[in-house]
Amino acid sequence: MIIVNNLTKVFQQQNGEDLYAVNDLSFTAEKGEIVVLLGVNGAGKTTAMRMLSTVLQPTTGTATLEGYDLEKDPQNVRANLGFLSGDTGLYARLTARETITYFARLYDVPESKIGDRINEMADLLDMHDFLDKKIDFLSTGMKQKVSIARSIIHDPPVMIFDEPTVGLDILTAKNIISFIHKCKEDGKCVLFSTHIMREAERIADKIVMIHQGKVLAQGSWDDFKTDTGLHDLDDIFIHYVNSINGADV
Amino acid sequence: MNLKKIIVIYKKEMLDLVRDRRTIITSFILPIILYPLLMIGLSSMMSRQEMKLEQQQLVIYLNDTVYDETSRELIESLSQIETLQIMDEAIVYNESTYLDLLQDKSIQALISIEDSLSSTGYRIFNITCFYDETSEKSSMAYRKIRDNLHEIEKVLISKRLEKIKINSEILNAVEIKKENIAPPEQMVGFLVGKFLPYLLIILTISGASVIASDLIAGEKERGTLETILVSAARRDELVIGKYLTIITISIITVLLNLLSMYLSFRHIFMQLGTSMGDFQLPIGNFALILLLMLPLITLFSAILLSISTYSRNIKEAQSYQMPLLFGAIMLSMVSFLPGFELNLGFSLIPIVNFSLMMRDIMLNNYQLNYLFIIIGSTLVLDVITVYISIKLFHSENVLFRTAEEKSLKFWGKSKKDVFNLQFVMVYFVIMIIALYYIGGSWQLKDMMNGLIKTQLLLILLPVIMILRISKTDIKSALRLNYTNPLNFVLVLIAALPLLLLAGIMGQLINYVFPVSESYLEAMQNLITVQDKGLWFTVFVVGVLPGICEEVMFRGFILSALRKKGLWYGIILTAVLFGAFHLDPFRFIPAAFLGIWLGYLAVKTNSLFVPILAHFLQNSLAILITNYAENVSFMKLIIKDEMIAYWVVIPALIILYLVIKGFSIFNPVVIENIEE
Numbered sequence: 001m002i003i004v005n006n007l008t009k010v011f012q013q014q015n016g017e018d019l020y021a022v023n024d025l026s027f028t029a030e031k032g033e034i035v036v037l038l039g040v041n042g043a044g045k046t047t048a049m050r051m052l053s054t055v056l057q058p059t060t061g062t063a064t065l066e067g068y069d070l071e072k073d074p075q076n077v078r079a080n081l082g083f084l085s086g087d088t089g090l091y092a093r094l095t096a097r098e099t100i101t102y103f104a105r106l107y108d109v110p111e112s113k114i115g116d117r118i119n120e121m122a123d124l125l126d127m128h129d130f131l132d133k134k135i136d137f138l139s140t141g142m143k144q145k146v147s148i149a150r151s152i153i154h155d156p157p158v159m160i161f162d163e164p165t166v167g168l169d170i171l172t173a174k175n176i177i178s179f180i181h182k183c184k185e186d187g188k189c190v191l192f193s194t195h196i197m198r199e200a201e202r203i204a205d206k207i208v209m210i211h212q213g214k215v216l217a218q219g220s221w222d223d224f225k226t227d228t229g230l231h232d233l234d235d236i237f238i239h240y241v242n243s244i245n246g247a248d249v
Numbered sequence: 250m251n252l253k254k255i256i257v258i259y260k261k262e263m264l265d266l267v268r269d270r271r272t273i274i275t276s277f278i279l280p281i282i283l284y285p286l287l288m289i290g291l292s293s294m295m296s297r298q299e300m301k302l303e304q305q306q307l308v309i310y311l312n313d314t315v316y317d318e319t320s321r322e323l324i325e326s327l328s329q330i331e332t333l334q335i336m337d338e339a340i341v342y343n344e345s346t347y348l349d350l351l352q353d354k355s356i357q358a359l360i361s362i363e364d365s366l367s368s369t370g371y372r373i374f375n376i377t378c379f380y381d382e383t384s385e386k387s388s389m390a391y392r393k394i395r396d397n398l399h400e401i402e403k404v405l406i407s408k409r410l411e412k413i414k415i416n417s418e419i420l421n422a423v424e425i426k427k428e429n430i431a432p433p434e435q436m437v438g439f440l441v442g443k444f445l446p447y448l449l450i451i452l453t454i455s456g457a458s459v460i461a462s463d464l465i466a467g468e469k470e471r472g473t474l475e476t477i478l479v480s481a482a483r484r485d486e487l488v489i490g491k492y493l494t495i496i497t498i499s500i501i502t503v504l505l506n507l508l509s510m511y512l513s514f515r516h517i518f519m520q521l522g523t524s525m526g527d528f529q530l531p532i533g534n535f536a537l538i539l540l541l542m543l544p545l546i547t548l549f550s551a552i553l554l555s556i557s558t559y560s561r562n563i564k565e566a567q568s569y570q571m572p573l574l575f576g577a578i579m580l581s582m583v584s585f586l587p588g589f590e591l592n593l594g595f596s597l598i599p600i601v602n603f604s605l606m607m608r609d610i611m612l613n614n615y616q617l618n619y620l621f622i623i624i625g626s627t628l629v630l631d632v633i634t635v636y637i638s639i640k641l642f643h644s645e646n647v648l649f650r651t652a653e654e655k656s657l658k659f660w661g662k663s664k665k666d667v668f669n670l671q672f673v674m675v676y677f678v679i680m681i682i683a684l685y686y687i688g689g690s691w692q693l694k695d696m697m698n699g700l701i702k703t704q705l706l707l708i709l710l711p712v713i714m715i716l717r718i719s720k721t722d723i724k725s726a727l728r729l730n731y732t733n734p735l736n737f738v739l740v741l742i743a744a745l746p747l748l749l750l751a752g753i754m755g756q757l758i759n760y761v762f763p764v765s766e767s768y769l770e771a772m773q774n775l776i777t778v779q780d781k782g783l784w785f786t787v788f789v790v791g792v793l794p795g796i797c798e799e800v801m802f803r804g805f806i807l808s809a810l811r812k813k814g815l816w817y818g819i820i821l822t823a824v825l826f827g828a829f830h831l832d833p834f835r836f837i838p839a840a841f842l843g844i845w846l847g848y849l850a851v852k853t854n855s856l857f858v859p860i861l862a863h864f865l866q867n868s869l870a871i872l873i874t875n876y877a878e879n880v881s882f883m884k885l886i887i888k889d890e891m892i893a894y895w896v897v898i899p900a901l902i903i904l905y906l907v908i909k910g911f912s913i914f915n916p917v918v919i920e921n922i923e924e
Binding site (some may be wrong): 050053054055056057075078079081083085087088089090091092093094098102103105106107108150151154 | 254257258261264265268269471472473475476477478479480481482483645648649
């Protein structure tokens, strides 16, 4: 599970002013739960997820992942985490199998188990046909499957998806969504970010709406509906944005 | 760090690279085919070119003002040379017209014949040959004419001698024969040693840079970097794994280069056969060069890796690599220069040391102790650069650097912030160029007058103008603040110890890089009281720099740079201050004083303190140079124009106490006062 407490990230801008990319973010994500970070572009979703995956260091605040502290024990945080984002790439000159094997080794999967794990992945994602083809020759959908496989090869208890469906066609996106459901069924803790309201509604157990680095509201859609009295998802989001910003959005 | 993880990363990178066509071409195929092609091409082209030149018709214009039997004889003999076509134009002679013809290469030489009488009454033919040294054809025409005329001269002289009945053999008093005792190996070494370092360094860097830019900047560009950053590998493991990859490929490249070079040389010499004798190429020397290349390769790899880490994409990495490549080429060319011999100083400068050492190795004339110094010093640099690489790889500002586009425009009505790194750097570069060209020419015309103009117009005025135009409050920006008078007393106490420490640094640098007497003399002249008198000299060399340079460096530049951290600002300002002296030998002492002046500015938060300190440094230097021999205390410290080394200890103690004093009088360091 993920426990986030008052996580804040400040970037120094070129003009010397501070930019609060993430401002006092707190939430928890339980085992077997899908939590969606919902916000427009530039809201701070990616920064928050990069902090949780220990790529960026928080300015203040803390978070733990499976009980491991981000700053004190980043090594174990990463070992228990699968990370997939829409814009990560693959090594074009390696084959799918080589790619997955490389990451299995980076994640310390025992050498004797790597072969079995890859077969499991190939069964699950239907990748047997192109396992030994170079990534360069794969279609977008196939590449996305390789990406999924490389992010989950070490069977992590926590998965983080940073806008994984951006730029994908419907069929490929659907693969990902069904994979996320599979993660939930397997009892993993899933954190998912998107700016698409419908997508959030479809899969979220809990939604954390963020805007300009700050949390607007968190809970389930039903909670939001009763809270605001509105039914349209977009309206609900705009309602919360206006409530902190005045009516200028 | 986990060795197994490093190996995993290393193996993957190697696999990835070996499948890359660019790597294969630049690192493997190019060296194998380059040298044979170069050798075949060069040797056939050279022989063909020479033949062509030999056979070409050369047009010569002639102006014979003498026009008698003997001069005709001279011309007759010249026209015997088959390739020369002599045009006798004595009648319509106009020198400037023919010089134009010579310049546009319609003719290859212009000969003018005049005659005069020697003091003893003998007739002398004065022959001037105009030619164009930059043109091969014209030079050849000159050589042919010269050789021919020398022959005729002999004939003329022997005729004269015959007339007075003297045997012309009387002229052969000295006969010079040349006998080159260098064995053929050494001749080859001499020729190869000149260009080999240059070639090897370029090939190594260009091979390694393709790989290095791909390894990290390339991963950023393709979006794969994040996937390995979130993996269970540590960042230092990633850096070391990639570092080893660059080293491996570079070593293979160098090996292939050396091997290919060796084989093609051997082939050429075997073809030349008898003319060069049957000697062995010095293969042991090639092995030694390889040993010497190893630390250099690791150093280049580390620098290239840092560049790659810093860059956002491959293109950016390549543009940052260019200055490195240019710098390396310039430094490696010292092996072409005559008179550059390896010494302690040069053996500490990267690339220069390799270049000179390689040349010596090819000449079979090297000193083992320098070999160790070179390898040792390069390895030290190596460790530092790898450390920087790992640091960079940990810095999120570097890994996720966004576009830095910043306008340099600061004119306008509103108050603009000129206190930023980028603006200051551009300003500094412009100033240093102005100092070099404008200040330099002013000072060349009139030293003292030039110095005054430089200080006031080039150093002080621009800062004031920038601050006015950007509507900055000058008093607060430059920190013209009131300060505890005791600070001035402390500066006074520290002045002599500091000057002596800087002097000792200069002495040590002098020891490592001995400079010429004439340079020292010029330096000495600067601080020697000229005919204008002591007070004027103190004003020009002490007061003016104290004020003007402090306003520029500790006032303007430090205020901008200290925003990124106090010590960062102080040290970078000091480095710029050192560079501003436009003299590599004064860089270290000047930068050292710059750190002290920066410290004073920050600690006391008043520009007046460094102004006083700077004034004291320069003025004391004048006083000591001119009057030290009259003061018995100074005689103790300075003997034979050298500062005694024991002075370091009391000087450091006094400095330490003064720093303690500053901490007592100025307990709080106020940061970023303008905010």
